[in-house]
Amino acid sequence: MSNLFFKCINPIELNDLLKTLNFKSNETFKDTKIHDIKDLVSADKDSITFYHSKKYKDFVQSTKASYCITSENLKKDLPKSCKSIIVKNVLISTALITEKFYPNSINDDFDNDVTAIEELSFHKDTKHGNNILIGKNVKIGSNCSIGHNTLIEKNVIIGNNCNLGSNIILRNTIIKDNVSILDNCVIGKKGFGFFPIKNGNYRYPHIGLVEINDNCEIGCGATIDRGSLSNTVIGKNTFLDNQIHIAHNVKIGENCIIAGQVGIAGSSIIGKNVKIGGQAGISGHLKIGDNVEIGGGSGVIKSIPNNLKVMGYPAKEIKKFLKENR
Amino acid sequence: MSNLFFKCINPIELNDLLKTLNFKSNETFKDTKIHDIKDLVSADKDSITFYHSKKYKDFVQSTKASYCITSENLKKDLPKSCKSIIVKNVLISTALITEKFYPNSINDDFDNDVTAIEELSFHKDTKHGNNILIGKNVKIGSNCSIGHNTLIEKNVIIGNNCNLGSNIILRNTIIKDNVSILDNCVIGKKGFGFFPIKNGNYRYPHIGLVEINDNCEIGCGATIDRGSLSNTVIGKNTFLDNQIHIAHNVKIGENCIIAGQVGIAGSSIIGKNVKIGGQAGISGHLKIGDNVEIGGGSGVIKSIPNNLKVMGYPAKEIKKFLKENR
Amino acid sequence: MSNLFFKCINPIELNDLLKTLNFKSNETFKDTKIHDIKDLVSADKDSITFYHSKKYKDFVQSTKASYCITSENLKKDLPKSCKSIIVKNVLISTALITEKFYPNSINDDFDNDVTAIEELSFHKDTKHGNNILIGKNVKIGSNCSIGHNTLIEKNVIIGNNCNLGSNIILRNTIIKDNVSILDNCVIGKKGFGFFPIKNGNYRYPHIGLVEINDNCEIGCGATIDRGSLSNTVIGKNTFLDNQIHIAHNVKIGENCIIAGQVGIAGSSIIGKNVKIGGQAGISGHLKIGDNVEIGGGSGVIKSIPNNLKVMGYPAKEIKKFLKENR
Numbered sequence: 001m002s003n004l005f006f007k008c009i010n011p012i013e014l015n016d017l018l019k020t021l022n023f024k025s026n027e028t029f030k031d032t033k034i035h036d037i038k039d040l041v042s043a044d045k046d047s048i049t050f051y052h053s054k055k056y057k058d059f060v061q062s063t064k065a066s067y068c069i070t071s072e073n074l075k076k077d078l079p080k081s082c083k084s085i086i087v088k089n090v091l092i093s094t095a096l097i098t099e100k101f102y103p104n105s106i107n108d109d110f111d112n113d114v115t116a117i118e119e120l121s122f123h124k125d126t127k128h129g130n131n132i133l134i135g136k137n138v139k140i141g142s143n144c145s146i147g148h149n150t151l152i153e154k155n156v157i158i159g160n161n162c163n164l165g166s167n168i169i170l171r172n173t174i175i176k177d178n179v180s181i182l183d184n185c186v187i188g189k190k191g192f193g194f195f196p197i198k199n200g201n202y203r204y205p206h207i208g209l210v211e212i213n214d215n216c217e218i219g220c221g222a223t224i225d226r227g228s229l230s231n232t233v234i235g236k237n238t239f240l241d242n243q244i245h246i247a248h249n250v251k252i253g254e255n256c257i258i259a260g261q262v263g264i265a266g267s268s269i270i271g272k273n274v275k276i277g278g279q280a281g282i283s284g285h286l287k288i289g290d291n292v293e294i295g296g297g298s299g300v301i302k303s304i305p306n307n308l309k310v311m312g313y314p315a316k317e318i319k320k321f322l323k324e325n326r
Numbered sequence: 327m328s329n330l331f332f333k334c335i336n337p338i339e340l341n342d343l344l345k346t347l348n349f350k351s352n353e354t355f356k357d358t359k360i361h362d363i364k365d366l367v368s369a370d371k372d373s374i375t376f377y378h379s380k381k382y383k384d385f386v387q388s389t390k391a392s393y394c395i396t397s398e399n400l401k402k403d404l405p406k407s408c409k410s411i412i413v414k415n416v417l418i419s420t421a422l423i424t425e426k427f428y429p430n431s432i433n434d435d436f437d438n439d440v441t442a443i444e445e446l447s448f449h450k451d452t453k454h455g456n457n458i459l460i461g462k463n464v465k466i467g468s469n470c471s472i473g474h475n476t477l478i479e480k481n482v483i484i485g486n487n488c489n490l491g492s493n494i495i496l497r498n499t500i501i502k503d504n505v506s507i508l509d510n511c512v513i514g515k516k517g518f519g520f521f522p523i524k525n526g527n528y529r530y531p532h533i534g535l536v537e538i539n540d541n542c543e544i545g546c547g548a549t550i551d552r553g554s555l556s557n558t559v560i561g562k563n564t565f566l567d568n569q570i571h572i573a574h575n576v577k578i579g580e581n582c583i584i585a586g587q588v589g590i591a592g593s594s595i596i597g598k599n600v601k602i603g604g605q606a607g608i609s610g611h612l613k614i615g616d617n618v619e620i621g622g623g624s625g626v627i628k629s630i631p632n633n634l635k636v637m638g639y640p641a642k643e644i645k646k647f648l649k650e651n652r
Numbered sequence: 653m654s655n656l657f658f659k660c661i662n663p664i665e666l667n668d669l670l671k672t673l674n675f676k677s678n679e680t681f682k683d684t685k686i687h688d689i690k691d692l693v694s695a696d697k698d699s700i701t702f703y704h705s706k707k708y709k710d711f712v713q714s715t716k717a718s719y720c721i722t723s724e725n726l727k728k729d730l731p732k733s734c735k736s737i738i739v740k741n742v743l744i745s746t747a748l749i750t751e752k753f754y755p756n757s758i759n760d761d762f763d764n765d766v767t768a769i770e771e772l773s774f775h776k777d778t779k780h781g782n783n784i785l786i787g788k789n790v791k792i793g794s795n796c797s798i799g800h801n802t803l804i805e806k807n808v809i810i811g812n813n814c815n816l817g818s819n820i821i822l823r824n825t826i827i828k829d830n831v832s833i834l835d836n837c838v839i840g841k842k843g844f845g846f847f848p849i850k851n852g853n854y855r856y857p858h859i860g861l862v863e864i865n866d867n868c869e870i871g872c873g874a875t876i877d878r879g880s881l882s883n884t885v886i887g888k889n890t891f892l893d894n895q896i897h898i899a900h901n902v903k904i905g906e907n908c909i910i911a912g913q914v915g916i917a918g919s920s921i922i923g924k925n926v927k928i929g930g931q932a933g934i935s936g937h938l939k940i941g942d943n944v945e946i947g948g949g950s951g952v953i954k955s956i957p958n959n960l961k962v963m964g965y966p967a968k969e970i971k972k973f974l975k976e977n978r
Binding site: 109110112114131133149151167169184186189192194196200201221223225243245247261263265279281283299301313314316 | 781782783798799800801815818819834835836869873891893894907909911930931947949964965977
């Protein structure tokens with residue numbers, strides 16, 4: 001699927017990409033046109049992909065990409081159909097190539113190309129407050145309400161029967177039906193992802209979106225960052241309380257209840273019917289199973305299988321936690 | 327006392343209420359007019375009340391309500407003057423009845439019925455910024471200041487000598503004298519209280535208010551949710567730092583000092599002269615005594631008697647905590 | 653150096669200052685003019701200073717101040733050139749004197765003396781959104797962008813190539829070049845510092861600033877309070893994620909990376925190249941060395957030497973933490 005919001009500049013000649021990486025090799029690469037950069041799973045034969053950690057070994061073997069940015073020691077895991085491009089730092093090289101395909105995904109300045117909502121025509125039944133600005137490429141379904149001073153920057157699709165509060169900032173976000181977003185949320189900005197380099201940090205591009213599914217409620221002051229290469233997703237019927245932070249690429253399943261001031265770090269995946277108590281934190285790149293319950297204040301630093309109740313820092317089975325702390 | 331802000335539709339025939347609950351019984355109930363739904367303590371003989379947990383046994387015996395929503399196993403605790411209405415889920419039934427008495431307490435969409443402050447007449451000495459909107463049923467005392475872009479939605483009473491910052495959203499809130507509310511606070515929205523039901527969550531009504539007493543300071547970015555059946559209360563001279571979350575029905579005593587990023591979950595009661603360090607969290611339905619000190623980062627999961635100093639997660643006596651962690 | 657933003661009313665006669673303190677002594681003080689109140693290190697011979705804790709013994713011996721507010725038991729540490737003014741509560745007395753020199757540092761009401769940005773002339777290349785208000789004494793460098801509804805109150809200097817998001821509130825802040833401030837930040841308000849007195853809290857004056865150095869990024873919803881007597885400082889190339897709270901007088905070094913929802917309490921000093929994981933908290937008045945790494949969720953209650961990796965609550969060496977929690 002092509003990217004809904006960020007324009008892909010393509011095709012790009014492989015040799016141009018290699019030049020971007022200052023790539024030097026004894027091998028010669030036949031010049032060819034590359035259409036996109038994708039992760040191992042979604043790449044097709046016209047794509048370039050990347051492989052930077054053994055964790056993804058299961059995926060690499062079936063990738064359809066013709067080229068893969070990787071390192072010397074991982075090279076051997078690639079299928080024959082996929083030619084390796086060996087670099088020093090796989091993630092920085094991937095970021096550079098992504099930026100080349102999606103140059104406008106780097107700039108996250110405020111959206112200056114906005115119009116007062118009164119000058120636009122959405123559904124007649126849209127109820128809206130004062131001082132609302134709307135960017136390009138915004139759709140709003142029927143029977144929605146939008147509170148005062150809310151800013152809907154470019155690239156936002158809102159379904160039917162949605163209630164947006166006041167002082168909200170949205171961009172690069174898809175909201176399905178019957179969703180409530182409460183006051184002061186900031187949704188869809190780039191994530192906190194970058195590589196420390198000499199004299200600063202190199203921010204990698206964020207070409208993913210935020211996707212909020214049917215019947216969700218997002219509490220006041222939430223920050224939900226958009227994904228880097230994939231989307232940040234909030235599943236159907238999931239409710240978030242106030243002051244929650246959801247980092248880039250996080251995926252939360254259906255019917256979850258997440259209490260106030262919880263933070264979920266980048267790329268973690270939360271199952272269905274998960275309950276998370278107030279102020280709990282979940283580290284990045286973890287997998288939390290279905291029906292898991294995480295006690296308030298917990299610090300989760302390991303993945304959790306389905307149906308477990310945990311508490312503590314680091315989080316452990318709740319029975320064990322309570323027994324140890326009698 | 328009648329509800330200050332949410333209109334009570336009354337009286338309602340008892341049999342109408344029973345129909346709402348799909349209530350079936352061999353007993354017949356004489357039809358009678360019910361005037362309100364109240365908690366066990368504040369109910370009078372024209373009220374219906376509810377009793378869902380042994381925790382409230384002390385209160386149930388002296389309730390003046392004529393009818394009580396309860397469960398089969400709790401029924402026996404009721405005084406003779408109070409007739410039980412046995413249901414499967416006491417809290418959901420209570421929510422349904424509350425919604426019937428207070429239908430307008432369910433909708434928390436942004437307040438569209440607002441007026442620019444320049445078009446209204448408050449005290450001549452009111453100092454105010456730009457882009458301020460005021461809802462119906464708002465009173466502002468003398469010598470107050472209100473910052474830019476602040477939104478005072480319906481049902482707000484502000485005393486004398488109060489300073490409100492900018493970008494604040496207020497509704498359903500009573501603020502007494504000499505109170506400072508700093509920038510970006512959201513005060514008076516419904517709490518994060520609901521019951522998971524098939525295909526979603528059933529939000530229970532919030533007919534309580536937020537009450538902020540004399541000389542308080544509320545730091546930037548605070549969220550203070552209004553109560554469900556009772557009020558959320560901040561006591562006299564209590565100071566809150568930035569980014570604090572106070573859930574519905576919480577009551578905080580006088581002269582408390584609460585540092586940044588603290589979270590207090592629903593219905594907990596905090597005594598007088600309590601000091602709470604930064605990022606500490608307090609679970610719901612707890613009682614924290616007077617003069618308690620809670621160390622920064624603590625996770626409080628049990629009630630704390632007066633005069634204790636605690637720290638840790640779970641919080642324990644600070645001496646014990648420090649000894650164990652030498 | 654004179655205070656950049658807060659006007660010092662000087663000189664003040666020493667006897668006037670002593671009257672403010674209700675100071676009584678058998679000693680007589682020759683009347684003399686005092687020019688400022690400063691900390692032990694930056695004071696010169698025309699200044700009054702203060703000394704309230706043994707922790708600062710190293711500094712007191714070389715202070716150049718001619719007068720020092722202190723207590724009976726600390727008096728002996730002063731050099732001969734510095735005359736002691738013995739009071740009951742050194743910090744309250746210091747606050748009273750500071751207020752006398754800087755009367756306008758006490759009032760933190762919203763800035764009413766603002767102008768719409770369209771009516772002002774900054775660099776032609778300034779890109780700005782709607783509904784932006786600017787206070788007195790504001791400078792903006794070239795090639796900056798400022799998002800919608802952002803409020804730049806009095807006393808703000810912004811360098812070149814800075815990007816400010818929307819809904820930001822700034823005051824009493826110096827921002828150097830190439831800095832990004834994301835949406836909803838509140839930067840430069842007074843800190844949460846006061847002394848409990850009878851019937852309330854006595855807030856001490858905040859005459860410090862916030863200083864954000866080159867290439868920093870400050871995430872959404874951050875609160876960074878200005879210093880009391882010294883500045884709050886964010887070092888070059890330091891990146892802050894969303895929902896972070898930085899209290900008054902905190903100093904953070906260069907090249908630090910601080911993840912979401914971290915809180916740093918008043919007057920702590922963080923070294924260079926420090927990494928802090930999400931939701932970690934750092935108590936006040938600590939010193940965190942260079943190259944320290946603090947795991948997500950940690951609670952740091954002691955100073956940390958250079959190059960250490962810590963985790964836990966209370967934070968300890970990460971190897972120890974992981975071993976104990978296997």
